[in-house]
Amino acid sequence: MSGFVEKPEPLQVPGLVHLHTGKVRDLYRNEAGDLVMIASDRLSAYDWVLPTEIPDKGRVLTQLSLWWFDKLADLVPHHVLSTELPPGAPADWAGRTLICKSLRMVPVECVARGYLTGSGLVEYDASRTVCGLALPEGLVDGSELPAPIFTPATKAEVGEHDENVSYEEVARQVGAETAAELRQTTLAVYGRARDIARERGIVLADTKFEFGYEDGTLVLADEVLTPDSSRFWPADAWEPGRAQPSFDKQFVRDWLTSSASGWDRRSEQPPPALPAEVVEATSAKYIEAFERLTGTSWS
Numbered sequence: 433m434s435g436f437v438e439k440p441e442p443l444q445v446p447g448l449v450h451l452h453t454g455k456v457r458d459l460y461r462n463e464a465g466d467l468v469m470i471a472s473d474r475l476s477a478y479d480w481v482l483p484t485e486i487p488d489k490g491r492v493l494t495q496l497s498l499w500w501f502d503k504l505a506d507l508v509p510h511h512v513l514s515t516e517l518p519p520g521a522p523a524d525w526a527g528r529t530l531i532c533k534s535l536r537m538v539p540v541e542c543v544a545r546g547y548l549t550g551s552g553l554v555e556y557d558a559s560r561t562v563c564g565l566a567l568p569e570g571l572v573d574g575s576e577l578p579a580p581i582f583t584p585a586t587k588a589e590v591g592e593h594d595e596n597v598s599y600e601e602v603a604r605q606v607g608a609e610t611a612a613e614l615r616q617t618t619l620a621v622y623g624r625a626r627d628i629a630r631e632r633g634i635v636l637a638d639t640k641f642e643f644g645y646e647d648g649t650l651v652l653a654d655e656v657l658t659p660d661s662s663r664f665w666p667a668d669a670w671e672p673g674r675a676q677p678s679f680d681k682q683f684v685r686d687w688l689t690s691s692a693s694g695w696d697r698r699s700e701q702p703p704p705a706l707p708a709e710v711v712e713a714t715s716a717k718y719i720e721a722f723e724r725l726t727g728t729s730w731s
């Protein structure tokens with residue numbers, strides 16, 4: 433079992449048509465035909481969108497994405513048109529709303545990995561490959577890879593796992609030219625971001641981008657280089673050979689899997705509400721990621 437513990441109802445805002453309720457973002461179309469993307473405070477863990485929100489999370493993700501889009505603009509154009517609130521939108525949308533170009537999205541999760549962990553580690557342990565790419569012997573959980581790799585995945589429905597696929601499979605699905613452009617851009621952006629994060633004491637282990645096309649031009653979409661789309665590890669605690677502490681959801685995962693939660697991951701039951709101290713600690717972690725990366729204070 434997985435999905436939303438409680439699926440929120442879309443808000444009615446004059447002039448906006450509701451398109452989609454994602455795990456974290458709500459999408460609307462405005463009268464100009466642009467996409468209105470609102471990052472909520474929802475959090476997902478263990479394939480569930482939890483019933484408890486994390487205050488400010490959506491604003492942190494939105495402001496961090498904006499900061500990165502600007503840092504990357506010379507490498508790839510991005511989808512943001514403005515941060516202006518649509519007339520009649522609730523005040524709570526301020527800081528979490530982006531007006532974006534409505535793109536023809538490429539149905540590929542463009543993942544770059546500089547370090548081995550997660551689904552990459554599972555495949556490596558079984559076959560010494562990740563997405564079919566051969567890797568050297570002797571790598572362990574958290575090892576830095578000889579060079580960053582493009583490890584695409586197909587987009588899954590809410591509650592399903594994304595599935596890693598080979599580069600050849602992506603080329604079959606979207607065409608050789610698009611596949612090559614996705615790989616080249618993904619690795620270029622990852623390389624830039626990894627270097628920026630490293631200067632700030634953060635290891636960017638891996639990250640996921642989504643791209644779309646606007647009249648034949650590849651455009652960086654969605655959110656970028658946030659704790660939700662990336663694995664950030666504190667560099668001073670990085671130690672290959674064990675699971676690395678994650679910047680953001682660690683408190684949530686630890687609590688959900690502890691006896692205190694009374695929840696069994698393998699059961700059919702949805703996860704329970706989070707206690708206040710887990711919510712506060714998690715909110716603080718998202719803010720800390722923003723502050724460390726951007727070097728500016730959140731409030």
Ligand SMILES: Nc1ncnc2c1ncn2[C@@H]1O[C@H](COP(=O)(O)OP(=O)(O)OP(=O)(O)O)[C@@H](O)[C@H]1O
Nearest residue numbers: 454455456457467511532533534535537590653654
């Ligand atoms: N510029 C854009 N044009 C069209 N769609 C976009 C654009 N930017 C992002 N998207 C889509 O908006 C959605 C963002 O919502 P969210 O991050 O909550 O989704 P998700 O839970 O990751 O995935 P899903 O929406 O499939 O449930 C994604 O489906 C993403 O592909």
Ligand SMILES: [Mg+2]
Nearest residue numbers: 454455456654
């Ligand atoms: Mg998303």
